Amino acid sequence: MEEICEKITQFKSKVITELQGLTDLDITCKSLLVNYLNNYNSLNSTSMLKIQAVLDYMYEQVNCGKWKDVKLYLRKTITIASYLKLLVHLKCSIRLTEDLLKESFMIIDHGILFGCPLNEEPKLLQKCASIINPFVSQLYINENLNSETTSTVAFENNCNNLTSIDILDCPSMETFLRDYILKEKPVVLENCINHWPAMEKWKDQNYFLKLAGLRTVAVELGRDYTNAEWTQKLMTLEEFIKNHIFNTSGPVGYLAQYQLFEHIPELKNDIAEPEYCCFSDVSENVDIMAWFGPKGTLSPLHYDSKKNLLAQVVGKKHMFLFSPKDSEYLYPYDTELLHNTAEVDPRKPDLEKYPKYKEATPYYCTLDPGQMLFIPPKWWHCVESLSVSFSVSFWWE
Known part of the structure; x- marks a missing residue:
C-alpha cells in the first residue's frame, strides 16, 4: 500500500498546478481541493465525504445540458477530484484486498469517463490505473470461455446483384x-x-x-x-x-x-x-x-x-x-x-x-x-x- 501511494502521489505537484489554473472554478471547491492536495498526510474519511460532495456537484453540472456544451473546467475538476478521492481511498485502507482494487478502479474509471485530460498530466488517471494493475491478475484463474461457432446470417437482396x-x-x-x-x-x-x-x-x-x-x-x-x-x-x-x-x-x-x-x-x-x-x-x-x-x-x-x-x-x-x-x-x-x-x-x-x-x-x-x-x-x-x-x-x- 505504501509503495502504491508513493507512486501515485508523484503526480500531486502537476495536479496542483493544473487546479490553480482553473480560473472559472468556484472558489469554495477550488480552495478545498488545493488544501487537501497540499496537506495529503492529514486526509481522512471526513475528507472523502467533502471530496465526494465536490464530485456530486460537478456531475450535476455536466448532466444538466448537452455533453458537447459542457465547460472544460468542470470536466477537469472531475479528473482532479477523482485523483484526490483515489488518494484518500488508498491512504485510509490497510490491506490490498479485492474490494479495495474494485473500488479503486471504479474511482479511476468514472474520472476517465466523465472527466478529461489535464494539460499538465494528460494520462493522469490511466497512469494511476497502471500502477495498481499488476496486483489484479492474481484474482483471476483461466475460465473456459469459448466463442460460439461462426454461422451464416441469411439475408434477402433480390432487387440488385451484389x-x-x-x-x-x-x-x-x-x-x-x-x-x-x-x-x-x-x-x-x-x-x-x-x-x-x-x-x-x-x-x-x-x-x-x-x-x-x-x-x-x-x-x-x-x-x-x-x-x-x-x-x-x-x-x-x-x-x-x-x-x-x-x-x-x-x-x-x-x-x-x-x-x-x-x-x-x-x-x-x-x-x-x-x-x-x-x-x-x-x-x-x-x-x-x-x-x-x-x-x-x-x-x-x-x-x-x-x-x-x-x-x-x-x-x-x-x-x-x-x-x-x-x-x-x-x-x-x-x-x-x-x-x-x-x-x-x-x-x-x-x-x-x-x-x-x-x-x-x-x-x-x-x-x-x-x-x-x-x-x-x-x-x-x-x-x-x-x-x-x-x-x-x-x-x-
Missing part, C-alpha cells in the same frame, strides 16, 4: 493512395495486421479479464441505436464479457465506437496504427475506436464523415456498402440526430415501403480476421457480426 469489393494483398502506399483514397473507392486489405499481438492475444477472453476485468466501461444495450429501447449502461469489462459476450438470453450488449485504447492504454500495445492512415489532410491524431461484442451485433446503415480503416481482429462480419451517390435511394432519417443513418435495411430490404432502394448498388463483403476494410468518407455501411467479434477502426480526415 457488387464485390476489391481484395488486395498488402498494397503499396502509392497504389492505395492512387486507386482507392483519391478515387474514394472501398477495398479490403489482407496481410497488413498479421504482426499485431492482438491477433493471438485477443482470441482468449481470459486475457481481457486479467488485464482489465475490473475496469468500468460504457456498454450499449439493445438491438441497435435506432431502436426506442436502446440504452447505455456502465459495467465492468468482466460483467460485459460474462453477461453479454457468452450469455445470449438477455439484451444484446455492444462495446461500440468506444475509445478503449485511451481508457486502457495497455491494450494499445497490442495493435499498431496502419501506415495507410498517413494520407491525411490535417495534423490531427487518428481516432482509434473499439468494437467488441457477441454474435448478432448490428450497426445499421449509416455513414461517417472521415476516412475509415476497419481492422477485423477476432470473428467475422458481414458488410454492406453504398456510394454517397445512392443516398436518395436509402431513405435517410429526417432528424438531426439520425441524419447520417438510413431507414432501409440492406440485409432484408422492404421494397414496398422503400421502392427507390432497387435503384441502389450494394457492395458486399465478409470481413475475416486479419483483414482491413477501407471505407471512404460518406460511404454508407451496414455491419453485422457473425460471431463473437472484436474490430478496431481508424478514423482520419
Whole structure:
C-alpha cells in the first residue's frame, strides 16, 4: 500500500498546478481541493465525504445540458477530484484486498469517463490505473470461455446483384493512395495486421479479464441505436464479457465506437496504427475506436464523415456498402440526430415501403480476421457480426 501511494502521489505537484489554473472554478471547491492536495498526510474519511460532495456537484453540472456544451473546467475538476478521492481511498485502507482494487478502479474509471485530460498530466488517471494493475491478475484463474461457432446470417437482396469489393494483398502506399483514397473507392486489405499481438492475444477472453476485468466501461444495450429501447449502461469489462459476450438470453450488449485504447492504454500495445492512415489532410491524431461484442451485433446503415480503416481482429462480419451517390435511394432519417443513418435495411430490404432502394448498388463483403476494410468518407455501411467479434477502426480526415 505504501509503495502504491508513493507512486501515485508523484503526480500531486502537476495536479496542483493544473487546479490553480482553473480560473472559472468556484472558489469554495477550488480552495478545498488545493488544501487537501497540499496537506495529503492529514486526509481522512471526513475528507472523502467533502471530496465526494465536490464530485456530486460537478456531475450535476455536466448532466444538466448537452455533453458537447459542457465547460472544460468542470470536466477537469472531475479528473482532479477523482485523483484526490483515489488518494484518500488508498491512504485510509490497510490491506490490498479485492474490494479495495474494485473500488479503486471504479474511482479511476468514472474520472476517465466523465472527466478529461489535464494539460499538465494528460494520462493522469490511466497512469494511476497502471500502477495498481499488476496486483489484479492474481484474482483471476483461466475460465473456459469459448466463442460460439461462426454461422451464416441469411439475408434477402433480390432487387440488385451484389457488387464485390476489391481484395488486395498488402498494397503499396502509392497504389492505395492512387486507386482507392483519391478515387474514394472501398477495398479490403489482407496481410497488413498479421504482426499485431492482438491477433493471438485477443482470441482468449481470459486475457481481457486479467488485464482489465475490473475496469468500468460504457456498454450499449439493445438491438441497435435506432431502436426506442436502446440504452447505455456502465459495467465492468468482466460483467460485459460474462453477461453479454457468452450469455445470449438477455439484451444484446455492444462495446461500440468506444475509445478503449485511451481508457486502457495497455491494450494499445497490442495493435499498431496502419501506415495507410498517413494520407491525411490535417495534423490531427487518428481516432482509434473499439468494437467488441457477441454474435448478432448490428450497426445499421449509416455513414461517417472521415476516412475509415476497419481492422477485423477476432470473428467475422458481414458488410454492406453504398456510394454517397445512392443516398436518395436509402431513405435517410429526417432528424438531426439520425441524419447520417438510413431507414432501409440492406440485409432484408422492404421494397414496398422503400421502392427507390432497387435503384441502389450494394457492395458486399465478409470481413475475416486479419483483414482491413477501407471505407471512404460518406460511404454508407451496414455491419453485422457473425460471431463473437472484436474490430478496431481508424478514423482520419
